[in-house]
Amino acid sequence: MEPEGGECAIKDGAADSKVDDQSFVKVFKSEFDAKYNIVDIQTPLNAFMSGQFKRSYAYFNLRNLLPVVLTKVIDSLTKDKGELVAQFAPTQFVQNAREELKIIIGLISRLKYELQTDKPFQKFTGDEIDRESWNSFISHLPNDGRTFYQACWMHTQCYMYRKLYSFVENSIFIKQFDYFGKIKEHALISCQEDILSLVKYTRRTENSVEMFNEMLKIDLWSNRNDLSENEHARLFNMRVLEDVSVTDGHILANNASEIWDCLSNKKTNKQHVDFVLDNAGYELFTDFILAEYIIEKGLASKVRFHVKACPWFVTNVTQRDFHMTLQYLSKHSDYIISLIGNKFLQFMDEGKFELAPVSYFWTGPHAFHYMKTLEPELYRTLQQSKLIIFKGDLNYRKLLSDVCWEPTQDMRTCLGGFIPSSFCTVRTIKAEVICGLSEGVIENLKLRDPNWMLTGNYGTIQFVDGSREFGY
Numbered sequence: 001m002e003p004e005g006g007e008c009a010i011k012d013g014a015a016d017s018k019v020d021d022q023s024f025v026k027v028f029k030s031e032f033d034a035k036y037n038i039v040d041i042q043t044p045l046n047a048f049m050s051g052q053f054k055r056s057y058a059y060f061n062l063r064n065l066l067p068v069v070l071t072k073v074i075d076s077l078t079k080d081k082g083e084l085v086a087q088f089a090p091t092q093f094v095q096n097a098r099e100e101l102k103i104i105i106g107l108i109s110r111l112k113y114e115l116q117t118d119k120p121f122q123k124f125t126g127d128e129i130d131r132e133s134w135n136s137f138i139s140h141l142p143n144d145g146r147t148f149y150q151a152c153w154m155h156t157q158c159y160m161y162r163k164l165y166s167f168v169e170n171s172i173f174i175k176q177f178d179y180f181g182k183i184k185e186h187a188l189i190s191c192q193e194d195i196l197s198l199v200k201y202t203r204r205t206e207n208s209v210e211m212f213n214e215m216l217k218i219d220l221w222s223n224r225n226d227l228s229e230n231e232h233a234r235l236f237n238m239r240v241l242e243d244v245s246v247t248d249g250h251i252l253a254n255n256a257s258e259i260w261d262c263l264s265n266k267k268t269n270k271q272h273v274d275f276v277l278d279n280a281g282y283e284l285f286t287d288f289i290l291a292e293y294i295i296e297k298g299l300a301s302k303v304r305f306h307v308k309a310c311p312w313f314v315t316n317v318t319q320r321d322f323h324m325t326l327q328y329l330s331k332h333s334d335y336i337i338s339l340i341g342n343k344f345l346q347f348m349d350e351g352k353f354e355l356a357p358v359s360y361f362w363t364g365p366h367a368f369h370y371m372k373t374l375e376p377e378l379y380r381t382l383q384q385s386k387l388i389i390f391k392g393d394l395n396y397r398k399l400l401s402d403v404c405w406e407p408t409q410d411m412r413t414c415l416g417g418f419i420p421s422s423f424c425t426v427r428t429i430k431a432e433v434i435c436g437l438s439e440g441v442i443e444n445l446k447l448r449d450p451n452w453m454l455t456g457n458y459g460t461i462q463f464v465d466g467s468r469e470f471g472y
Helices: 031-035 057-079 083-086 093-117 131-139 153-169 181-190 192-201 209-225 233-244 244-250 256-264 280-296 318-330 335-350 368-374 376-383 391-401 441-448
Strands: 251-254 270-276 300-305 353-355 387-391 423-428 457-463
Touching: 031 368, 057 083, 057 093, 057 153, 057 280, 083 093, 093 300, 093 423, 131 280, 153 251, 153 423, 153 441, 181 192, 181 318, 192 233, 192 280, 192 335, 209 233, 209 244, 209 256, 209 280, 209 457, 244 251, 251 391, 256 457, 280 300, 280 335, 280 353, 280 387, 335 353, 353 387, 368 376, 387 391, 423 441, 441 457
Parallel strands: 251 457, 270 300, 270 387, 300 353, 387 423
Antiparallel strands: 423 457
């Protein structure tokens, strides 16, 4: 069983009993590493992903990517200050709004400094709905596991994005502002050719496991679209539609037939599917297309979508993004796109598509096995599902507690008892957290592509049968 969610696999510089002590020889390559206790090793097996391991993707992400996210937010606020003030502030409060924006920019700059200097997590002190949950979580972290680099990587990322949104959430004038709104709108608008191609490709689909397998693979590879906004991503989308099977060698586990059997089961009284979404733009559209297939082929009577409660990991879907996408599609100048958009809106009106009540659990730091205790109503909702679809890398990592498991480890072992119902994961791999692979797969991949866990060029479609479970 994995380490408890609030603990850290490394304590006082020493590994737990599962990790060879000899691997913890500290090789300090820079002043930064020496100052912040960074060790020059890969993430040990059975340890949490963490920035303290220099040869991990967690370290690279914290050192090189997250500071850039904050810098871009600061630059965007500075550049668009006049536009924001005009949009959100009444005329008589323009100067007040400008001063407030300066304060927010200062708070983001301080957050960036705290990230880059491995400072401890700070408690939330505003009117955040989930303030007590977050503060309780931070209080229960070990002293050596509550700084940006020493904490579990998943905790650090979630904390940064939640703290970032708290600055506008506690403001007077820009409470509803989404730092990443323009990015997501641009991503949607720029992929309209891909959307049109996918609509045409999926208008005449068979009710068969083979066609369902194709739909799942299309949905899988749409998860790559958060990696790039350039032409390469759009060319890849088109290539997948031209020949879906061309990517089969990059799918390391595909349980599509088991997922099909689950959905085709007529004996169960569970008739709806829960879809835990990941990214906006083209990926959200492919999620809608997969959901449409599930409804139209009689595999479920309803698909219920779960979104993030606040702007999250730049491109994740919020309630605003969900509705904005449907409106954009329904009002599109292209007749075919508008037709599918209005069809999805009709599905919403008829209850075939449903937006689940927004839950702050999805934007919390906890692994999913804490859901039954911390968010029992959400857990009970998922228990009623015929199938839960978890999309994307972060959902996968939260299922597995962000632990570096042995890749061949059975997934059930890694879940901490979280099996509210049958579920599947549809995910392109962008972190070293993975399980459920067959023997020999890793060895072959390491020879072919040493960075296979980080590129998003490989994916998994995995299934856990919850029909024999009653929850934990």
